[in-house]
Amino acid sequence: MAAASSASTALISKQSITLKNRYINPSISPNSQLSLSSKLSVTPSISLFSHNPLRRLTPAASQKKFTVSASVDAKPTVLVAEKLGDAGLDLLKSFANVDCSYNLTPEELCTKISLCDALIVRSGTKVTREVFESSGGRLKVVGRAGVGIDNVDLGAATEHGCLVVNAPTANTVAAAEHGIALLTAMSRNVAQADASVKAGEWKRNKYVGVSLVGKKLAVMGFGKVGTEVARRAKGLGMHVIAHDPYAPADRARAIGVELVSFDDALATADFISLHMPLTSATTKVLNDETFAKMKKGVMIVNVARGGVIDEDALVRALDSGIVAQAALDVFTQEPPAKDSKLIQHERVTATPHLGASTMEAQEGVAIEIAEAVIGALNGELAATAVNAPMVPAEVLIELKPYVELAEKLGRLAIQLVAGGSGVKSVKVSYATSRAPDDLDTRLLRAMITKGLIEPISSTFVNLVNADFTAKQRGLRITEERVLLDGSPESPLESIQVQIANVESKFASAISDSGEIRLEGRVKDGIPHLIKVGSFEVDVSLEGSIILCRQVDQPGMIGRVGSVLGEENVNVSFMSVGRLAPRTHAVMAIGVDEPPSSQVMKRIGEIPAIEEFVFLKS
Numbered sequence: 014m015a016a017a018s019s020a021s022t023a024l025i026s027k028q029s030i031t032l033k034n035r036y037i038n039p040s041i042s043p044n045s046q047l048s049l050s051s052k053l054s055v056t057p058s059i060s061l062f063s064h065n066p067l068r069r070l071t072p073a074a075s076q077k078k079f080t081v082s083a084s085v086d087a088k089p090t091v092l093v094a095e096k097l098g099d100a101g102l103d104l105l106k107s108f109a110n111v112d113c114s115y116n117l118t119p120e121e122l123c124t125k126i127s128l129c130d131a132l133i134v135r136s137g138t139k140v141t142r143e144v145f146e147s148s149g150g151r152l153k154v155v156g157r158a159g160v161g162i163d164n165v166d167l168g169a170a171t172e173h174g175c176l177v178v179n180a181p182t183a184n185t186v187a188a189a190e191h192g193i194a195l196l197t198a199m200s201r202n203v204a205q206a207d208a209s210v211k212a213g214e215w216k217r218n219k220y221v222g223v224s225l226v227g228k229k230l231a232v233m234g235f236g237k238v239g240t241e242v243a244r245r246a247k248g249l250g251m252h253v254i255a256h257d258p259y260a261p262a263d264r265a266r267a268i269g270v271e272l273v274s275f276d277d278a279l280a281t282a283d284f285i286s287l288h289m290p291l292t293s294a295t296t297k298v299l300n301d302e303t304f305a306k307m308k309k310g311v312m313i314v315n316v317a318r319g320g321v322i323d324e325d326a327l328v329r330a331l332d333s334g335i336v337a338q339a340a341l342d343v344f345t346q347e348p349p350a351k352d353s354k355l356i357q358h359e360r361v362t363a364t365p366h367l368g369a370s371t372m373e374a375q376e377g378v379a380i381e382i383a384e385a386v387i388g389a390l391n392g393e394l395a396a397t398a399v400n401a402p403m404v405p406a407e408v409l410i411e412l413k414p415y416v417e418l419a420e421k422l423g424r425l426a427i428q429l430v431a432g433g434s435g436v437k438s439v440k441v442s443y444a445t446s447r448a449p450d451d452l453d454t455r456l457l458r459a460m461i462t463k464g465l466i467e468p469i470s471s472t473f474v475n476l477v478n479a480d481f482t483a484k485q486r487g488l489r490i491t492e493e494r495v496l497l498d499g500s501p502e503s504p505l506e507s508i509q510v511q512i513a514n515v516e517s518k519f520a521s522a523i524s525d526s527g528e529i530r531l532e533g534r535v536k537d538g539i540p541h542l543i544k545v546g547s548f549e550v551d552v553s554l555e556g557s558i559i560l561c562r563q564v565d566q567p568g569m570i571g572r573v574g575s576v577l578g579e580e581n582v583n584v585s586f587m588s589v590g591r592l593a594p595r596t597h598a599v600m601a602i603g604v605d606e607p608p609s610s611q612v613m614k615r616i617g618e619i620p621a622i623e624e625f626v627f628l629k630s
């Protein structure tokens with residue numbers, strides 16, 4: 014049972030069992046003894062996004078014991094809620110149970126999601142707060158098989174510690190090609206003329222178009238798709254300008270595109286092509302006011318998102334002649350209402366969100382998202398994470414033991430606080446000889462936060478939601494770097510965690526300046542505790558620890574050691590620190606198993622022991 018409880022409290026720990034790829038089926042009836050340690054592999058990997066599988070159990074069920082043989086499913090479950098390319102599905106099936114259920118109602122999605130570890134969607138599924146709430150903490154990753162993540166409630170995902178990844182590159186060319194297809198089709202009335210011919214008409218004069226060559230195209234949003242549209246439009250002989258508040262001018266210049274202001278783009282363009290994401294800043298960015306700034310007879314292409322245009326205002330602009338034509342792939346509501354004035358407008362060309370729909374793009378997107386989701390389920394940080402910092406794999410490998418140390422220091426420090434929950438201010442100091450831009454501490458801060466919060470709450474904390482959770486609890490974590498001379502071979506010399514304005518269960522953990530202070534370092538890849546308050550110790554953090562303060566006199570180590578031996582508690586490490594001989598000393602004892610209350614009582618009865626505490630690491 015010890016191993017199970019360590020798994021439930023420490024996801025990043027050399028001893029902890031990372032239940033990677035092993036999933037406990039919450040529906041199994043709780044009855045007999047669970048012995049995870051003998052059944053599951055011990056993996057010393059960083060599992061940043063893995064939820065603690067034990068948390069999937071209902072609160073009542075998690076109190077009880079489970080039969081491991083019947084309850085462990087070796088594969089996670091991935092719900093694919095929209096059509097995904099075969100190559101991606103095959104990849105997913107080699108790793109997970111894949112449930113392809115398309116066209117689910119919101120209610121059906123909420124029901125299914127509690128049985129899924131990952132969800133893959135395209136733009137047609139709204140992944141709302143209710144979906145995250147309904148998952149009961151099981152959903153670890155949402156994969157958006159495409160670019161736009163406006164259909165995923167990112168705030169709710171983050172609050173629930175659920176990683177969101179997308180597939181940002183594989184459909185760029187497809188979207189750009191569709192933009193160009195709409196541009197050329199619109200300028201030559203292809204859709205309208207086609208419908209007319211099919212209706213038995215032959216109206217050559219009615220469908221006279223306009224030429225593109227020499228015309229000015231404003232690309233709004235000069236990102237991946239916008240850039241590819243610009244390149245292709247230049248090939249058609251157009252004069253291309255772009256507006257993008259965040260795009261570097263030299264990237265635009267390199268392909269012969271001039272970056273201009275929003276108003277200049279509107280005022281001078283013959284054609285406007287929209288390629289920005291839908292955000293609060295871009296919602297209805299084309300509206301009555303901005304249409305009024307455009308050249309009369311402008312033509313508009315939208316393969317970005319319907320919401321960037323006020324669709325009623327576009328109808329008015331079409332009717333008044335400001336906008337001569339619009340070609341739209343995306344709509345505020347998809348599918349739009351059949352009687353939508355916009356769709357029915359004779360100068361509107363409409364396609365049903367086809368920008369990414371080429372064979373090539375869909376295969377590429379499917380592989381890109383399958384790899385990202387599998388990586389995330391494996392606890393890797395995804396390069397396409399949308400709601401978490403991206404940490405390169407090599408940095409992760411190097412930081413791994415420090416990540417363990419960080420979490421353990423947080424976990425130990427919070428256990429030293431009398432009462433535990435009144436913690437508002439934590440200061441973390443990193444002693445390092447690395448230059449500031451060569452040491453990414455976000456991961457360490459997240460893990461300290463995890464260590465601080467998880468022992469005193471039921472909140473699951475990971476890299477995704479650590480900052481949010483700290484903020485929500487009013488916990489302010491400040492960081493400082495203590496720059497050391499010397500070789501920056503290892504990323505960190507030590508990490509110190511200080512908790513201010515609290516009382517401690519172990520008064521000796523309070524430093525001269527009045528905070529609870531713990532310091533640790535990594536030795537030979539193993540986290541060690543090296544300072545408690547003002548006392549220097551050196552104890553490996555592989556197991557849990559007992560801290561005792563005693564009168565510094567001969568025989569103390571032997572007496573405490575005898576009690577532990579007599580009570581069958583295995584000591585892994587022991588270290589004594591003192592400020593001066595024959596005053597007081599702090600003994601830090603690493604133990605393999607938690608001592609019983611009887612053991613702690615006997616230690617407390619040793620006359621020279623002044624205070625003592627047991628801490629789970």
Ligand SMILES: NC(=O)c1ccc[n+]([C@@H]2O[C@H](COP(=O)([O-])OP(=O)(O)OC[C@H]3O[C@@H](n4cnc5c(N)ncnc54)[C@H](O)[C@@H]3O)[C@@H](O)[C@H]2O)c1
Nearest residue numbers: 161188234235236237238257259288289290316317368369
């Ligand atoms: N129709 C489709 O099937 C389809 C396919 C792919 C992409 N898209 C959509 O196209 C859009 C762009 O995709 P991408 O891959 O190029 O994304 P991207 O992130 O590479 O580019 C978006 C660009 O918009 C810029 N931007 C942000 N706010 C802006 C603002 N207020 N004004 C101007 N520019 C702004 C950003 O700086 C960025 O350069 C997304 O909304 C995406 O969902 C649609």
Ligand SMILES: O=C(O)[C@H](O)COP(=O)(O)O
Nearest residue numbers: 135136158159160161369
């Ligand atoms: O944002 C995107 O990637 C596109 O809009 C494609 O959406 P889809 O996956 O629904 O085709």
